[in-house]
Every structure is written in C-alpha cells, then in structure tokens.
Amino acid sequence: MITKSATTFITTSATSPALHFSKDLMEKLAILSDAAKYDVACTSSGVNRKGDGNGMGNSLACGICHSFSADGRCISLLKILYTNECIFNCSYCQNNCESDIPRATFTPEEVCTLTMEFYRRNYIEGLFLSSGIIVSPNYTMDLIYQTLYRLRNVYHFQGYIHVKAIPGADPLLIEKAGFLADRMSINLELPTADALRKLAPCKSRHTILKPMRQIQNSIIQNKNELSLYQNTSRKGTNNRFSLTEQSRFVPAGQSTQMIIGATPENDFQIMSVAEGLYQNFSLKRVFYSAFVNTTHNTNLPVLSGGPPLLREHRLYQADWLLRYYHFTISELLSEDRPNFNIYLDPKCDWALRHLEYFPVEINRADYKTLLRVPGIGAKSASRIVKARRGSRLDFPDLKKIGVVLKRALYFITCSGKMMYPTRLDEDYICRNLLSDYTQIPRELREEGYRQLSLFDDVNFGGDSNVYLSMRG
Amino acid sequence: MYIFQCEDSIDGIFTGIYDAFASHYGHKNIRLSTNSHEDMCLFSEYISVRTDIDKSQKVGRTLFKRFGIDFYETICKCALADGSFKKLSMDKANAIYQTIVMAFALPEAEKVLNFLGEPCIACLFELCRQTNNEGHHYLGFLRFFELENGLLFAKIAPKNNVLPILAEHFTNRLPLENFMIYDETHKLAIIHKAGKDYLTVDASELDLTLTRQYSANEENYQKLFKTFFHSIAIEARKNPKLQSQNIPKRFWANTVELADCQ
CATH class of the missing domain: 3.20.20 (TIM Barrel)
Structure with missing residues (x-):
C-alpha cells in the first residue's frame, strides 16, 4: 500500500469544462x-x-x-x-x-x-x-x-x-x-x-x-x-482484438x-410460444409483462385485482425451468391443465405429480436428476456434484451449499436417510409445504389467506386453477 | 496448542501463515486467529505475529504459482471479508490456513475448493461469497459525485473490504477519468488518475468538506436522475418490500436517488 494524502489528490486535480445543459x-x-x-x-x-x-x-x-x-x-x-x-x-x-x-x-x-x-x-x-x-x-x-x-x-x-x-x-x-x-x-x-x-x-x-x-x-x-x-x-497483428x-x-x-x-390466452399457449421462440429463433430471453390497463380502451379487459403479477411470476419460473433445468413445456402443462398452479411453483408442482422419481440420493444422483429436485437450483446442484468427491454430504452440508431444505427435504436422502421421517405422499407433502406461511405467494396471503383444508373448493383468482380443487 | 494472532488484513494473515509453517510445531497443534480479544484458553501458547510485507509476498507468490489464480483470488477475497459475524463456525485466518494445509496435501490442489463438506472450505466459501456479493452490489450501487475540479468522488460504507474489487472494475470502466472511492468503514481510499493505474491510500485524515463542493452541473444531473428514477416506476406494481429486499437500506444513504427516502 502506498501512502499518499488523499486530500492532496482532490485539491490538485485539473478542472473540467462546464457542460451544456x-x-x-x-x-x-x-x-x-x-x-x-x-x-x-x-x-x-x-x-x-x-x-x-x-x-x-x-x-x-x-x-x-x-x-x-x-x-x-x-x-x-x-x-x-x-x-x-x-x-x-x-x-x-x-x-x-x-x-x-x-x-x-x-x-x-x-x-x-x-x-x-x-x-x-x-x-x-x-x-x-x-x-x-x-x-x-x-x-x-x-x-x-x-x-x-x-x-x-x-x-x-x-x-x-x-x-x-x-x-x-x-x-x-x-x-x-x-x-x-x-x-x-x-x-x-x-x-x-x-x-x-x-x-x-x-x-x-x-x-x-x-x-x-x-x-x-x-x-x-x-x-x-x-x-x-x-x-x-492467428499469427497476425496487434489490432486483431479491436x-x-x-x-x-x-x-x-x-x-x-x-x-x-x-x-384470453392460457399459460400453456403462452409458454408454447416462448418455447418455440427459444428453439426456432435462438432467443436469449423472452420477457413477460403483466398487463397494466393505461388506455382504458374498449378492446381491453378491466382487471379488478390489478396487474396479474402472480401469473407473471409463475411464467418466469417456468421460463427458467425451460432455459436452465432441461424441462419441456409438455412436462409442466397440457391441454387439460393449461394454467400454472397458483399455490406452488411449477417445479414443486411437477415433482408432486411425479413422486415416482423421488427420493433422490444426494451422494449418487447425477446432475440432471438433482436439478429436478425442488429447493435445489442450478448452482447448488453443480456444487453438490463437485463437493461429494471430497466427502459424503449430509443435511447440514447441504444447507451451507445453499439448498433450500424446507422444500427439498421431502424429496431427498443423504446416505440413504431422510432428514425427518416423512411420507412420500402427494397430499402429505403439499399440506406440509403450504403450512409454512412464507411459502404462500404474497398476493394470496394479502387476499386473506386462510388455512387450507383439502376439501375446500376455494377459488381465489378468477378462472385460475386452484391446486387442491383442481385435483379434486 | 499454539495460537498465532495476526492482523486482520491480507498481509497480516499471510505473514501468520508464513510464521505458522516456519515454526514446525505441526499443523495439528496450530491455530490462527485474527481476533485479539478472544477468550484465552489455558495450556495454549499465544504468539503475536508482526506483519511483514516480504513474508506476505512470499506466501502470496507461492499460492499463486502452485494453486493458480482462482485459488489465490478466493483466498484473498476471503481475507478481505468481515470475519467478525457470530454465525461463522471458524476464524477467518484459521479457515485460510487449514485450506492451504489441505491443498498442499492433495494431488489435485485446485479442486480442494470444491469440497464444501469440509468445515474450513465451507467457511472459506461463505466468506468469499460474502465479499463477492457485497462487491457486486457496490458495482451497481456506488455513486460518483462530480466535484468542482471535475474529479469523481464516491463514498461507500461496506462491511467487507471490497475496495480492490471496485478499483479493478472502475479503472477499466473509466480509464480517462480522475476518480476517488472512499471507504468509510476501513478508512481507505483508492485514487485513479486519468490514463494511469490506481493507488490505494490511507484516508484516515481525509477532509470531507472538500468532497461536498460539487461542480455546476452536478446538481442538475442528480435532479435528472431522480426524475428518471421516479417516472420509471409503475404505480400499479408498487412494492416497497421488494425494493428494500433488492437494495437493502444500508446502501441508501450514499446513493443519489434514495438518500432522501430513508
């Protein structure tokens, strides 16, 4: 470190010409x-x-x-x-x-x-x-x-x-x-x-x-x-770079x-268009913009609940699954289920409908399998793959690596053991995931969220599918 | 147990590592510490390390040559981190020391940083991430103010010593500007003269009144940016919680647009 008075630096710098404004x-x-x-x-x-x-x-x-x-x-x-x-x-x-x-x-x-x-x-x-x-x-x-x-x-x-x-x-x-x-x-x-x-x-x-x-x-x-x-x-001149x-x-x-x-397009239509753009036009990103009615034109719907922010959020989550998690849209949505679940993120929702892939053993599963576990992102998956070469991983290690255990714990084992004795059962996991207040989207919490019962047929967001009623 | 107490800086920690290796007490019997106020334990010998630039540079060179630039950078970023927060399982200097010992013992030393199951690596990783995150935040949240003589001045108050990261970035970004970044927490500053490389200087005696003499245009541009900042927000999507989650309030005071919103 070279010590020189910082104050002298300020006082000795040259003046700049005034700019036109x-x-x-x-x-x-x-x-x-x-x-x-x-x-x-x-x-x-x-x-x-x-x-x-x-x-x-x-x-x-x-x-x-x-x-x-x-x-x-x-x-x-x-x-x-x-x-x-x-x-x-x-x-x-x-x-x-x-x-x-x-x-x-x-x-x-x-x-x-x-x-x-x-x-x-x-x-x-x-x-x-x-x-x-x-x-x-x-x-x-x-x-x-x-x-x-x-x-x-x-x-x-x-x-x-x-x-x-x-x-x-x-x-x-x-x-x-x-x-x-x-x-x-x-x-x-x-x-x-x-x-x-x-x-x-x-x-x-x-x-x-x-x-x-x-x-x-x-x-x-x-x-x-x-x-x-x-x-x-290759052997050429210096100006190659510039x-x-x-x-x-x-x-x-x-x-x-x-x-x-x-x-009135549904999520399935929107995401299919996005998937097509990624595949056929090699786009880097597709952005989704929740509609805000500024013109009050007669052609446009009046959105009483404000812009559809939660829907936009779910679309972005699915977009990430397409680009970084090797999912295809046909795995997440179909003609019969054209909209995303508003309670659970698309990955959790997919996992609950495909429990046959779980539990996943952290110390053995390959990278792509780890990516499909809710609570494990692209970064933590690659960290796990590298870290387990050094030593066997246990749940506290996963936490340090950055895995969100409160979501992941239902779907993983470490050296053959689960974190808590949990059942691999769709309703059981869903109920436990949603019993945590912070896991419910903010929009739903503020709309007067109440404890869900499996037999309620509550419909919060107009025609959007409610997870539990949908599975009926 | 021999406990080497070193200064909380890259040079201090590297000197501690040099002394620890040179002492031949055996790695198992050695611990490094940057905290001089820790509770002393009985039957341990405390050795206080005098920071020595030569020793530090030797250690730095060795790490760089043997284990590569990535390893060296990670160690440095860890050394720059604020190691005083309570959740940390291990002292910063000790985590660095243990990692280096482990790297020497392994055939593929570069890979040692991947082994997050090891406590010292996990700690190193955590600290390095802390510096990186705060450094990255400041790349965006730092604001320059143009002073009367055209110098750009920025003030930051980081928890970790992120100045080296910022210096590299802004020297490349603004090569033709005279600028200065002042770190309030660590009383350090970097100064950059147009067309030259930057210097790190001690700023404990910086006269802050000089840094408030803005140029004629400065306030106009601040007003313009505030106008932009307010008109770009969508009223129907207003979400102050998300805002302060993305730009934590401790950064607000030194920005232009949020300083009066606190």
Whole structure:
C-alpha cells in the first residue's frame, strides 16, 4: 500500500469544462422515461467486454443492477423512448396516436449526453433505446441508428446498449444498428396472431418475425465470419482484438416481450410460444409483462385485482425451468391443465405429480436428476456434484451449499436417510409445504389467506386453477 | 496448542501463515486467529505475529504459482471479508490456513475448493461469497459525485473490504477519468488518475468538506436522475418490500436517488 494524502489528490486535480445543459431536458426525460416504463427487458447481461482505455465503459456478462425503483424492479439501463409521437394505434399502449398525452422527442445529442453523464456517475449500466413510430418505421430506425453511431464513435461509449428493432424498418438499417448494439429486441407484444390483429392493427406477425429471423441469421453468420477471421489471422497483428470487438453483431443476443393478461390466452399457449421462440429463433430471453390497463380502451379487459403479477411470476419460473433445468413445456402443462398452479411453483408442482422419481440420493444422483429436485437450483446442484468427491454430504452440508431444505427435504436422502421421517405422499407433502406461511405467494396471503383444508373448493383468482380443487 | 494472532488484513494473515509453517510445531497443534480479544484458553501458547510485507509476498507468490489464480483470488477475497459475524463456525485466518494445509496435501490442489463438506472450505466459501456479493452490489450501487475540479468522488460504507474489487472494475470502466472511492468503514481510499493505474491510500485524515463542493452541473444531473428514477416506476406494481429486499437500506444513504427516502 502506498501512502499518499488523499486530500492532496482532490485539491490538485485539473478542472473540467462546464457542460451544456438545457432546461427542458428534464421535461423530456420525464415524459420519455414514463413512456418507456412498461417495457420490461431491462437487463444488461450477456456480454463480457473490457474497455480499451480510449473511451468510457465496459460490460460484464452477469449484468449489474444499479438501483431498484419503487415497484422493486431493477434499474440497470437508461430506459427511454427516442420519441413518444407514434403513428400506430395499438390499443394496449399509452403512446398510441389516439391518446391525449404530452409528447416529446429527443435529439441524438441529448440522448448521448444523458447516457454519458449518467454512466460516468455510475447511475446506469448503459442505454436502452426504444421508440414510438415517428413519420415512418424507416425514419425512426434511422434516428435510432444515428444516435447509436454518435454514442459509439463520437463519444466512444463502450458500455451496454440495448436497442429495439422497429417492425417494418428496412433490413439494412436493422443490420447497421445491430453492429453498434449489444442486444436487440423486437416485441412480440401478444402471444397469438389473432390477438395482435385485434389490439395492434398496424403490426402483424410477419413484420415482427421477419426482422427477428434476420437478426438470428446475422448473428450466426457474424459468428462464423469472426471465427474464420480469427483462424486465418492467428499469427497476425496487434489490432486483431479491436477489429473483432467492433465488428460483432448483437453479441448479447436478441430478446422479446409478451404482454400477459390483455388477451384470453392460457399459460400453456403462452409458454408454447416462448418455447418455440427459444428453439426456432435462438432467443436469449423472452420477457413477460403483466398487463397494466393505461388506455382504458374498449378492446381491453378491466382487471379488478390489478396487474396479474402472480401469473407473471409463475411464467418466469417456468421460463427458467425451460432455459436452465432441461424441462419441456409438455412436462409442466397440457391441454387439460393449461394454467400454472397458483399455490406452488411449477417445479414443486411437477415433482408432486411425479413422486415416482423421488427420493433422490444426494451422494449418487447425477446432475440432471438433482436439478429436478425442488429447493435445489442450478448452482447448488453443480456444487453438490463437485463437493461429494471430497466427502459424503449430509443435511447440514447441504444447507451451507445453499439448498433450500424446507422444500427439498421431502424429496431427498443423504446416505440413504431422510432428514425427518416423512411420507412420500402427494397430499402429505403439499399440506406440509403450504403450512409454512412464507411459502404462500404474497398476493394470496394479502387476499386473506386462510388455512387450507383439502376439501375446500376455494377459488381465489378468477378462472385460475386452484391446486387442491383442481385435483379434486 | 499454539495460537498465532495476526492482523486482520491480507498481509497480516499471510505473514501468520508464513510464521505458522516456519515454526514446525505441526499443523495439528496450530491455530490462527485474527481476533485479539478472544477468550484465552489455558495450556495454549499465544504468539503475536508482526506483519511483514516480504513474508506476505512470499506466501502470496507461492499460492499463486502452485494453486493458480482462482485459488489465490478466493483466498484473498476471503481475507478481505468481515470475519467478525457470530454465525461463522471458524476464524477467518484459521479457515485460510487449514485450506492451504489441505491443498498442499492433495494431488489435485485446485479442486480442494470444491469440497464444501469440509468445515474450513465451507467457511472459506461463505466468506468469499460474502465479499463477492457485497462487491457486486457496490458495482451497481456506488455513486460518483462530480466535484468542482471535475474529479469523481464516491463514498461507500461496506462491511467487507471490497475496495480492490471496485478499483479493478472502475479503472477499466473509466480509464480517462480522475476518480476517488472512499471507504468509510476501513478508512481507505483508492485514487485513479486519468490514463494511469490506481493507488490505494490511507484516508484516515481525509477532509470531507472538500468532497461536498460539487461542480455546476452536478446538481442538475442528480435532479435528472431522480426524475428518471421516479417516472420509471409503475404505480400499479408498487412494492416497497421488494425494493428494500433488492437494495437493502444500508446502501441508501450514499446513493443519489434514495438518500432522501430513508
């Protein structure tokens, strides 16, 4: 450690020039961040990039949350619309051309200044730029492209950029923007083409899926070209790194989002669409957004209980099971049981219906079997597999590893013994799991939860399936 | 039993390890401790370790060369952790010592960190995770304030000594900025000059009034960010409990947007 007075450091640093600051910027930011708040894809993950020393910024694959807003959601990126002046009339969207709200449009310069100044104060991890459709899709996409170009090449910003591809924009513009962004997304908006036709007449499945396919193909093509380039110039020059860095196309992959609860699709339909997107379009993420009725359009349902947050939560849980736990949707839901259980998470629910796989012996079972145990996540499963090479594991060890024993204990044995004498019986386990107050979802607790009896036919959430009544 | 009492720092603990190995008392008869106020036991000999940079660097080099960078980093992060909380089953320095002894005894030493069934490894893992988690929190929750002369100043109050993690990160992220991160708990600071590497300095005599002289634009950007912070929240989804679960209240005081909400 080198000791030097910290105070001298402060007093001797050079002064910086005063920056230009416009007054109505505050108003614009208020309008255009408010207009962007229903977009949920605010992650900054998926790409590792070191700064090259000549600009500002870097990126971490794990993503960084910089703050959490009053709704508990993460603030990672400066999430704004370029403009909320929109020529489309999607009925679910507060920015549609028929609604009477204040309108504003940024300039590329303003977006760049905001991003740079927020980034250097460590308020944000990067920029999330979306937009209403001003004049035409091409005109809008071009403005977005110009902003990104300025940010990357004039301001030398090397942080994370998530940008929306505008449906209906020229493929060339999307291609050019993709080389400047880390992640691109096109919102699917609604799970089925029918719903889209009804609520968003200016958009169609075709104009959404076409750019999605284009981005997918460009990502694959870009990867192949880069690896070819790296192979041929292995012995090559020093600038290899910087050249590859600048010519990567959407390195963090693409994502999309669906609105949940505005149209009558069931969970099975929604998750089947998501599964299809992961498999056929190689999406990195599908986001689900509980519908909030802001426009009070006659096409839309009135949700008395507020946005369907619990349903959204269950969909995310199932989404995780698809991406990290090797589940398929047909294992979790079917035509006969089209909705998730609101009391139990999808994994617990699956385990209770497949007790023939349990109990699982911790010291012997393979990784994929461990993943299916409720209370054991991907991290603890891999820790278990590694740790048991050193010594036999017992229940206290599992707790230290991070296994949630109060859920897992019904499904596992350590060296042939269970933690407590429990029965491997569906009703017994279900009753015990739910007897713990904290295991009941908050929404249900606050709705006046009472102790469940197996013979009650209580129906809390409208037409959602209640676990016990459903199994009747 | 011989108990080596060392200073609570990487150098202190590494010196303790050097002395413990050099003493030839036998690993079973040795314990390391960073807590100088612990209840003394009868029939034990207490040896107080004087921190020595040379010895510490020798230990550091050996660990790095023999067991690789991952092992070395884990040990360092564990040494940076706050080892004073009560639930911990073992003293921090002792957990590190026992782990190193075990690593020397095994043919595949890098894998020793996976053996979470061993008490010392479990303890090491727990402490390392603690430092990592808090470090990662601060990567996001730290806020820079621009002072009159363009310097970016941040104040943090971490439980673990996370400055090295933050220093690496921000030096790479803001290479052309002059910045300073001040750790209130440990009275340390890192300073970074544009285009250079960072330095760790003792900040026990830092004049904090200097750090409140903001630049002309600073308050404007703070206001802008607060505006953004409030308008991005969805009223219909309001959930203060989830918010304070995700950003625990101890971080609020040093942020821009939540400082007045406490």
